[in-house]
Amino acid sequence: MDRFIESWKRAAHQDDASLLAAAYNLSKEAHKDQFRATGEPYIIQPVAGMKILFDLGLVDDRTLAVPLVHDTVEDTDVTLDEIREVLGKDVAELVDGVTKLSRISYSSKEEMQAQNFRKIFLAMAKDIRVVLIKLADRLHNMRTMKYKEPDKQVETARETLDIYAPLAARLGIHRIKWELEDLSLRYLDPDAYYELVGMLSQRRSVREDYLNEITEELTVKIAAMGIAAEIEGRPKHFYSIYRKMKTQAKQLDEIYDLFATRIIVPTVSECYAVLGLVHELYKPIPGRxxxxxxxxxxxxxQSLHTTVIGHRGIPFEVQIRTEEMHRTAEYGIAAHWRYKEGSTEKRQDIFEIRLSWL
Incomplete structure (x- = not known):
């Protein structure tokens, strides 16, 4: 925890970490006799949830205090009044919001449909941070699901795929969405998951060579245009590939864009200029x-997407975007929480506008 607090001080440009220390101490004392299925002290879980939020770019100490203590109200003798007295009104209200969401029962498939997300989840979450805390909590649960009973693994993975991954997508937090989907697949269809992992691993060196070849060529050509670009190649996520194989009844060799190259440039006009270059270098696939x-x-x-055929005859996807677009693509609504100036109320207004279509 000491190491985390030092990282937080640098990121938040603050020296006073007393609120985080108080939240940690309260949680550690309340959970002192509790252990996770791994045999580790229970405090490991709330700390992990806090770190996930921090990795999303949230540095507000009141927000980060909540994953440390919200389980104390549900699982120990600590009361909401005690949270309010020790950590303040804001933290207590967020803890109360997370507790209410935890009591929602997802009893039928109909309750999980997209049009009900606002009614079930977001209408109850008066603050965006409550939803982000729940997503972080679920992500850590899925990361440690291997220690649970098989029935519990399947039940939790199904709920995650039906509710939490789509919710992350609707909030634009693709970094969490992709990991939740891949982790869910591991328990819902383990045979397919490990077969896919094995097939992709066998070709890993070939894939990396191909992506490096593309990245090097694009780096040279884009630099020659006088554009400062950040370029990376990456394989597609397992669940994305799995879903295409299922819905299109295709084998792995038949799936387009197993590989993707992401290009980040300073301006929108440079996005289109780089797109033109990509279509000059490689053959575009019609309709893609x-x-x-x-x-x-x-x-x-926001991003430009195109699928092209490389020099080896292997198709790959190219995504082109600005740095601001990239932050939104990775962190979604959390990016606004971190980068937008102004009060909590103003940022909450942004959240409500973004969710008006849900």
């Missing part, structure tokens, strides 16, 4: 171009 800059997705996502 999407302009999400001109027509953003409803969750705010």
């Amino acid at each position: 171009f999407r302009d999400y800059i001109a027509m953003p997705k409803s969750n705010g996502y």
Whole structure:
């Protein structure tokens, strides 16, 4: 915890970590006789939830205190009044919001449909941070699910895939969405998951060579245009590939864009200039171009997508976006929480506008 607090002080540009220390001490004392299925002290879980939020860019100490203590109200003798007395009104209200969401029962498939997300989850969460805390909590649970009973693994993975991953997507937090989907697949269809992992691992060196070749060529060509670009190659996420194989009844060799290259440039005009270069270097596949800059997705996502055929005859996807678009693509509404100036109320207004379409 001491190491985390030092990291937090640098990120938050603050020296006073007394609130985080008080939250940690309260949680550690309340959970002192509790252990996780791994045999580790229970305090490991709330600390992990706090770190996930921090990795999303949330540095507000009141927000980070909540994952440390919200389980104390549900699982120990600590009361909401004690939270309010020790940690303040804001933390207590957030803990109360998380506790209420934890009591929602997802008893039928109909309750999980998209049009009910606002009614079930977001209408109850008066503060965006409550939803982010629940997502962080679920992500850590899924990361440690291997220690649970098989029936519990399947039940939790199904709920995660039906509710939490789509919720992360609707908030634009793709970093969490992708990991939740991949972890869910591991328990819902383990045979397919490990077969897919094995097939992709066998080709890993070939794939990395191919992506490096593409990245090096694009780096040279884009630099020659006088554009400062950040370029990376990456394989697609397992669940994305799995879903395509299932819905399109195709084998792995038949799936387009197993590989993706992401190009981040300073301006929108440079996005289109780089797109032109990509289409000059590689053959575009008809019908595979999407302009999400001109027509953003409803969750705010913006990027240019195109799928092209490389020099080896292997197709790959290219995503082109600005740094601001990239932050939104990775962190969604959390990016606004970190980067937008202004009060909590102003940032909450942004959240409500973004969710008006839910």
